[in-house]
């Protein structure tokens with residue numbers, strides 16, 4: 636059996652058990668509304684001001700001023716979570732992303748997938764890549780089951796391209812970030828392998844850097860993001 640170390644998210648060909656990610660733990664909030672009530676708390680925190688329905692028009696990185704809703708806002712630290720090309724007006728060209736068309740349908744029956752199967756990946760000629768049985772995560776009780784089908788498309792900028800040419804282009808943008816400006820998250824780091832747990836880890840790392848007064852560049856996850 637050959638092992639190809641090419642998949643940005645682990646093995647492409649696996650020996651033994653055919654199940655992918657069987658060495659990972661999937662976690663999901665126990666609250667009925669998922670993550671919503673957690674995030675609803677944030678605007679209520681002391682010294683936190685959240686601007687909804689706001690448009691960032693431009694940023695003056697030298698003067699550290701952002702133009703939001705036509706109002707000038709001074710900042711000391713900037714943490715970006717959108718694709719860095721947008722932030723710099725596509726100076727080095729648009730970064731490529733793959734989008735997804737998401738279709739959902741309900742099937743009769745308590746469960747459609749076998750026990751402990753949350754996702755099914757299809758590697759052949761199907762138009763879709765993955766099916767998801769959501770109640771495996773949410774543990775929702777029902778005699779029916781909701782399935783999601785994911786079809787690659789140009790709808791949205793969800794999946795950064797795991798190819799060197801695009802990653803080198805992204806690097807040009809990261810070089811443009813001045814001190815105390817960060818770019819994190821899946822789109823912000825332009826890395827497909829960044830999942831929710833990595834986003835949380837990156838935020839914790841930023842907190843550490845700020846408290847220690849040590850800035851190490853716009854990306855915060857160390858060696859895993861270096862490209863040759």
Ligand SMILES: Cc1cc2nc3c(=O)[nH]c(=O)nc-3n(C[C@H](O)[C@H](O)[C@H](O)COP(=O)(O)OP(=O)(O)OC[C@H]3O[C@@H](n4cnc5c(N)ncnc54)[C@H](O)[C@@H]3O)c2cc1C
Nearest residue numbers: 716717721735785793819820821822823829830831832834
């Ligand atoms: C189909 C799918 C399934 C996934 N499944 C999992 C999973 O099971 N587990 C897991 O850990 N991760 C999963 N991920 C990855 C996970 O969603 C991302 O890693 C995570 O959401 C990234 O968080 P973020 O805050 O960086 O960005 P996002 O959650 O993408 O948030 C960025 C926000 O910025 C907004 N935005 C973008 N551009 C602009 C702009 N110009 N102006 C204003 N706002 C803008 C977007 O609308 C979005 O709301 C999945 C991703 C996809 C697409």
